[in-house]
Amino acid sequence: MIGHGEYNRHSAPQMATIDHVMPWLDDALDAMPVDDALPAVTLADFGCSEGRNSIDVMKHAAATLRARTDRPIQTIHSDLPTNDYAALLAGLRPNGHSVFGDDAVFSSIVGGSMYDRLLPPRSLHLAMTFNAIAFFSRRPLDRLPGHIVGNGPSALGSGTGWVTGEEHAALAAQSASDLESFLRARASELIPGGRLLMQVFGTGLGHATCNGFTDALNDALLEMVDEKLIDRDHYEIYYHPTYFRTLDELTAPVGDAQSPCATLFSLERSETYEIPVSFVETFKQTGDARRFAREFTAFFRVFSESPLRLCLAGYDNVDSLIDDAYARAERLIRDDPRRHDYHFIALAALLTRRDDT
Numbered sequence: 001m002i003g004h005g006e007y008n009r010h011s012a013p014q015m016a017t018i019d020h021v022m023p024w025l026d027d028a029l030d031a032m033p034v035d036d037a038l039p040a041v042t043l044a045d046f047g048c049s050e051g052r053n054s055i056d057v058m059k060h061a062a063a064t065l066r067a068r069t070d071r072p073i074q075t076i077h078s079d080l081p082t083n084d085y086a087a088l089l090a091g092l093r094p095n096g097h098s099v100f101g102d103d104a105v106f107s108s109i110v111g112g113s114m115y116d117r118l119l120p121p122r123s124l125h126l127a128m129t130f131n132a133i134a135f136f137s138r139r140p141l142d143r144l145p146g147h148i149v150g151n152g153p154s155a156l157g158s159g160t161g162w163v164t165g166e167e168h169a170a171l172a173a174q175s176a177s178d179l180e181s182f183l184r185a186r187a188s189e190l191i192p193g194g195r196l197l198m199q200v201f202g203t204g205l206g207h208a209t210c211n212g213f214t215d216a217l218n219d220a221l222l223e224m225v226d227e228k229l230i231d232r233d234h235y236e237i238y239y240h241p242t243y244f245r246t247l248d249e250l251t252a253p254v255g256d257a258q259s260p261c262a263t264l265f266s267l268e269r270s271e272t273y274e275i276p277v278s279f280v281e282t283f284k285q286t287g288d289a290r291r292f293a294r295e296f297t298a299f300f301r302v303f304s305e306s307p308l309r310l311c312l313a314g315y316d317n318v319d320s321l322i323d324d325a326y327a328r329a330e331r332l333i334r335d336d337p338r339r340h341d342y343h344f345i346a347l348a349a350l351l352t353r354r355d356d357t
Contacts, residue, residue: 013299014131015053016275017346021199024269024350025057025128026064028195032125034069036191040106041065042124044076044189046114046182047132051077051088055099057128062105073105078118081111113137115181117188124189127196131346133182134200134242140174141167144239148218151203151244154211156339161218175243180253180261187264192355196265199348203244204272207343210244213300213329216340217308220328230312230321238311240304247272247347254351265351275344283337293334296342301326 034041043061048054058075065073077088092099092107100107112118114129115137147153147161150171186196201209221238224230251270253261279295282288305322312318333340 013275013277013344015056016277017199017201017273017344018053018057018130020273020275020346021197021348021350022060024348025061025197028126028197028350029061029064030068032195033191033193034065034071034125038123038125038191040072040074041069042074042076042119043126044078044110044119044124044128046078046118046127046129046186047135048077048079048083048088049132050084050086051091053130054088055091057130058107059100061126062100062102066102070104073100073102075100075105075107076110076119076124077107078110078112078114080113083111085109085111115178115185117185119189121188122191124186125191125194127186127190127194128199129182129197130199131201133179133198134175134202134244136171136174136241136243137178137181138174139239139241140170141239143236145236147214148221148238149210149214149240149242149244151208151210153215153218154208156211156215156341160222161215171243172249175245176249176252179245179250183253183261183264187261187353190353192353194353196351196353197348198250198351199346200250201244202250202272202345202347203246204345204347205274205343207274207345208244209343209345210240210242212333212340212342213296213304214240216297216329216332217300217304217325219332220325223328224321224325229324230315234311238308241307244345245347247349250347251349254349263356264354266354268350268352270347270349272345272347275346277342277344280342289334289337292337293330296333296340297326297330 045054054077062073110118147163150163150168152163153161221235225232225235247270251267253259254265254267279292283292309322312321315321
């Protein structure tokens with residue numbers, strides 16, 4: 001993420017996807033063990049970003065837990081060491097006091113990859129991740145010559161992009177490997193009976209969450225290649241480091257009895273759903289393509305700029321190139337908003353840690 005509070009300011013759609021599974025979170029909090037000998041009931045959010053949504057979820061969880069127990073509560077907010085934690089830290093202690101308003105709620109930050117073990121064995125009661133586990137732990141391909149996302153262009157796109165079956169398979173395999181690593185890490189940290197709530201953007205219901213914005217950014221970068229502002233090599237090296245799973249791909253490691261993770265977790269429930277997005281709904285009502293393009297571009301810039309900037313870092317004028325790419329994407333959306341139709345598709349699964357003693 002680009003930091004400086006930008007993700008917090010443009011993450012309302014992501015929070016809407018989380019709100020949809022808040023009842024699942026309540027069920028998990030009601031059912032999980034809380035009377036063990038650990039010093040605190042511990043909750044962790046993996047992929048917390050700048051923290052606005054993470055804090056809101058933890059406030060809800062802590063308040064719900066208080067109906068069951070007066071034990072101390074530990075909230076852990078985790079993301080990569082390179083994450084901008086400034087807003088999270090400020091949000092946890094506004095005006096020098098805990099945002100939870102409870103002297104027995106303690107918060108901490110753990111920097112590290114969610115695909116690694118980050119907490120002591122059997123120290124965690126509830127693990128959560130929201131809109132994060134679609135990101136790769138590593139780039140499985142050196143380049144993606146035909147499009148900037150491994151799922152490929154949407155059916156409504158300009159027709160300028162492609163992804164081969166072999167490329168798609170490599171990216172899907174990396175996604176599956178990452179998911180298994182994530183599940184094994186959380187299985188180590190969770191107590192028996194602990195819960196894991198996974199929610200992430202994905203593919204389903206006839207759409208993919210990457211459609212619309214990746215087409216616009218892809219075509220914007222191709223324009224810049226044609227005008228020799230960036231070279232073709234940099235375009236092919238850059239691709240967004242995510243894979244948009246289906247629900248079957250999300251649940252396969254625990255739903256398939258032959259999977260090694262099936263012995264670690266039981267699957268309680270899962271769902272594919274679509275969340276209405278404010279800037280899309282406003283466009284439907286007003287037809288204001290200029291506003292739609294501006295707000296849509298601001299939304300996807302916060303999570304797509306960093307990998308693009310890294311790829312273009314060798315250019316002396318990288319700042320102006322980045323601004324140009326997103327200005328072009330905004331113009332493409334404004335000129336043909338119907339071709340950049342957007343649907344926020346989300347996937348969710350609630351798991352219970354099996355007792356493997």
